[in-house]
Amino acid sequence: MVSPMNQNRFILHEKEYNEFQSVLKKLLIDSYAKVVFLVDKNGSLLSSAGETGDFDTTSLASLAAGNIAATGGLASLIGEKEFSILFHEGQRDNMHISLVDNRLILVVVFDGRSSIGLVRLRVRRAGEELGRILKAVDETAEREEEGGVIEELTEADIESLFK
C-alpha cells in the first residue's frame, strides 16, 4: 500500500514518539508480555518496552521486517493480500508479529504467563491506537513539509562525516 506521504522519508516527532511509547507500555502490561517492539516495514526500530536489555533490538527489527516481507510475498503468490498476523511458538518464549495499517510491525514476545488469545486481543486494541497516532504523524508531515533539520543540511555537513 502506498502511504499518504509522497516523500521519501518518515519523520517521527517527540510527541508521537511518546504516544507510541505509552501504547506499547500499556500493551506490555495488559498482555503480560516480556517485551514489545514497534518497527517500520523497512526494519527500523521505532519504539520498544519491557526487558529489552536481553535482545539485540536492531537485528530483531530487521528480521521481523524481513519475515513480514517474505510472508507477504508468499501471500501474494496464493492470491492473498497479506498475512497480517504471524505467530512463532517456541519452547519457552513465543512471538506474535502483526501489521498495523500495513505500515508498522508490532512484535510481542511472551511466555507461559500469558496466552496467545490474550495477546491477540490486546494487540488488536493497541493496533487501533497505533493507527490513530500514525495518522497524526502523516498529518504533521503534510503540514510541515519544510523547515526540518534535513533541509538545512549543507554539503559541508555531509563532508564533515568523513573527516
Place this chain on the structure above:
Amino acid sequence: MSFINYSSREINCKIVYYGPGLCGKTTNLQYIFRRMNPGDRGKMISLATETERTLFFDFLPVSMGEIRGFKTRFHLYTVPGQVFYDASRRLILRGVDGVVFCADSQITRMDSNLESFDNLRINLREQGYDPDRIPLVLQYNKRDVNSLASVSELHALLNYRNVPEFEAVASTGVGVFETLKGIIKLVLIDLKKGGR
C-alpha cells in the same frame, strides 16, 4: 525510505548492495564489519545457504557520526545475486534509499553483470522508483583477477548515468570504504533535496 526520529535524534537510511551472484556483495559487508569500531556497528546477520551463498539477505547496521546533532545510521543490506532469487531481491529493495551496484570485473562475467543491472532497473521501477534518479554508485570489484575487463569497458557497459564508480578488491578491502562513503554522500544529498 529514510526514517528521521526527532526524539532519539537519529537519521536512518537503507542502502542495498546489488549485483550478480558471487560478485562480492557479502564480502563488502564482511570487510566493513571487521574494520569498523564495534561501537559504531551492530551485529552482521547473514541469511545464507550451507554453501555461504546469500539466501535472503545480509544485514549490517553502521553509525557514521553526527550531523547537526543527529546521529546518522545506515542499514546495509545485500541481495542474493543468484538469478532465481528474484522474488527476494524485490522485497529487499523496498524502502531503499541508495544502491551500490557491485560488478564482477572478470571478463567472463560481463553478461551476468548486465543481466543483473537490467534486473535492478526492472525491480526498482516495480517498487515505484525511477532507476535513472535513485542514488547509485558502481563498484568494479575483483580488480585482482587475471582476465580482467578494463574500467572503460565496464563504464561503457554499465555507467550510462555517469555516477561515481570505484575499483575494488573486496576480499582485501581495497575500495570498500570509498564505495560506502560514495553512496552515503549521495543518499544524504538526495534526502536533503526531499521527495523524488
